[in-house]
Amino acid sequence: MLTLGKIDHIHIRVSDGAKAAEWYDRVLGLAPDARFKHMQEGPHSAMMLANPSGTVRLAVSEEPGAGCLAGAVAFVVSGQDFLEWIDQLAGERVLNRDGQTIARDSVHDHGFFCSISFVDPFGNPFEIVSYDHTWLSGKLKLKRQPA
Template sequence: MLTLAKIDHLHIRVSDMSKALDWYRRVLGLVPDARYKQLQDGPHGVLMLTNTNATVRLALSEEAAPQNAQAGAIAFGVSGQDFLEWLERLAVERVLGRDGQSIARDSVRDFGFFCAVPFDDPFGNAFEIVSYDHTWLSSKLKLGASQQTQVR
């Protein structure tokens, strides 16, 4: 049976490559992957960014005005402890949630079996940090049934 093994990389459109590189490095800890340096040249060049263990790759391409930026969101899965650390990192970096407000503990969306914190990059691309360590996070974040979001 033919199956997909993994997501290799995701393409992200940005309007300012140097600003994007700074933001993705500072906020998400992603750095240029030297193995893909040759992809940067040419009219359809991309800058491949990766995390330290090369399990996440984003291919940034520069466009004057990104199209369909809100068509979907890229969700990164993390442990419960890492979720709390990402929540703090996003708050310190003053990253904006989808509501236009700075990320804070009340930005966490409780879906009953997982938690998510949605946010946008400076170019309107949508992201989420997601953890399925719901029971543990519920106690740490003092989440209640009244805060649960319906999955659509």
């Protein structure tokens, strides 16, 4: 049986490519990957943004009126990194889907993992997830909310 290796990239549509590139770099640490510069030209152009290790890539294309994926792109991190991401997102005044600024009380307790949901300036939804649930429950004093 054939199996998939890993996700190569997630394609994100935005209405302003320059604004998106600045936001993704400043907030998520994803910068243009020079190896994919040739993809920025032509009718199906996209700017490939990547983290420094190249393990996370987003192909961002500019389309008038674009934004708002149907689902969310979720990134997994350690418990300690999860806390740091909450602070990073809060410091950047990143909003959740309800238009509220991310804060430590924005964490969703799913019983065996925790998540924080947010949107980019174009309404595309993202999540940061950690499976270090027990450790985070103690640090954040989480109380599981009913489903």
